[in-house]
Amino acid sequence: MKTSKTFKILIWQNTAKRKNNLAPIYARITVNGKRAEISLSTSYSIDSWDSKMSRAIGRSATARVLNEELDTIFANITNSYKELLKEDKHITAQSIKARYLKLDNNQMTLLKLDIYHASKMEGVLAKGTLKNYKATTKYITAFLNKQLKMSDISLQYIRYNFILEFEQFLRNKKNNISRQALKNNGIMKHLERLNKLMNLAVKLEWIEKNPFLNYDVKYTKYDRPFSSAIELQQLEDIVLHKKRHILVRDIFIFACYTGLSYIDLKNLTKGNLVYGIDGKKWLYLYREKSSTPVKIPLLYKALSVLEKYNDFHISDRLLPVYSNHKMNTYIKEVAVICGITKNLTCHVARHTFATTVALSNGVPIETLSKLLGHSKLSTTQIYARVLDDKIGKDVSKLQDVLNTDERNAS
Secondary structure, X not given: OOOOOOOEEEEEEOHHHOEXXXXXXXXXXXXXXXXXXXXXXXXXXXXXXXXXXXXXXXOOHHHHHXXXXXXXXXXXXXXXXXXXXXXXXXXXXXXXXXXXXXXXXOOOEHHHHHHHHHHHHOOOOOHHHHHHHHHHHHHHHXXXXXXXXXXXXEXXXXXXXXXXXXXXXXXXXXXXXXXXXXXXXXXXXXXXXXHHHHHHHHHOOOOOOOHHHHOOOOOOOOOOOOOOHHHXXXXXXOOOOXXXXXXXXXXXXXXXXXXXXXXXXXXXXXXXXXXXXOOOEEEEEEOOOOOOEEEEEOOHXXXXXXXXXXXXXXXXXXXXXXXXXXXXXXXHHHHHHHOOOOOOOHHHHHHHHHHHHHHHHOOOHHHHHHHHOOOOHHHHXXXXXXXXXXXXXXXXXXXXXXXXXXXXXX
């Protein structure tokens, strides 16, 4: 492998971060013009630092100790560079930094990578997403312990067969660690998270290539359940007597006309209710799942629900939403009363908005994507089902056009 002729180390003081005439000291590694910097976790007096010599000035005990430490750091970084050369590894400023900090693939393991990812994603990913990563970690740990008889594994030993064996481990019901057995899509989700972890390792230059490169994540496609226009009307018209049924029905209807997920319904406050560009009431919020901004003009039936609960005064919440478990339990009871056999849940309301309320009434999929808070149009296309009655109407229009053409031709 061709070696670099431009490897340099600079010990320097970052005066931009000065505080009380003290500034932190960094080591800068440069390879082929590209840099990587390492904080040395120490600060020193700006007046007592020689920027040209990269040394502390004077013969005091403090200056002498610091200079000795800097010599050691310089030598260790140089040794890291030489080690990578001997191992015929790809030399970059980042790879030398990783070797010096003992974070390269010689020291990094799968579970250490997971810990690193968790520390960096705290506050970046939604709580639910972080929780899902923790679930994946539990399965990885169980797989390492039961299948491979080891507590951890070096990243450099993870190959394509590791993925296949992990998949088979997940498919074995005996290895299930949750209440519900994993189905195909749940298994694919765990593998998808592992894939993202390995992609992170590649970006950090802890491994050269992702072992998932030739692996296809295969999801089972399902028709997402939704309420038809007739069922939605049944829910709106049914006379209910129990308070919990009335409340949950109303919240479900509100979700059917706004497309909000359960957690976004739960988090709604009076501050989310604003007047839009058209002078009418809108909901402005950020989705809990993705932090994507969402702006929803309120349809009449959604407004009617808000008006019904206008006197709700618990904290600043906009609607009296039960826990997700209670919401799903009670809406099923309402479905039985209505004679609806579908398995209704809070998320069915979101699907109903996308399909029955929006798409079947001609709302463009690009607009729907914005209303649902999707960052990618491909996500919205999952909802882009064509309903039977719309097919019938469209074909009838086509027949009318053909009949007209035939009459004109004759």
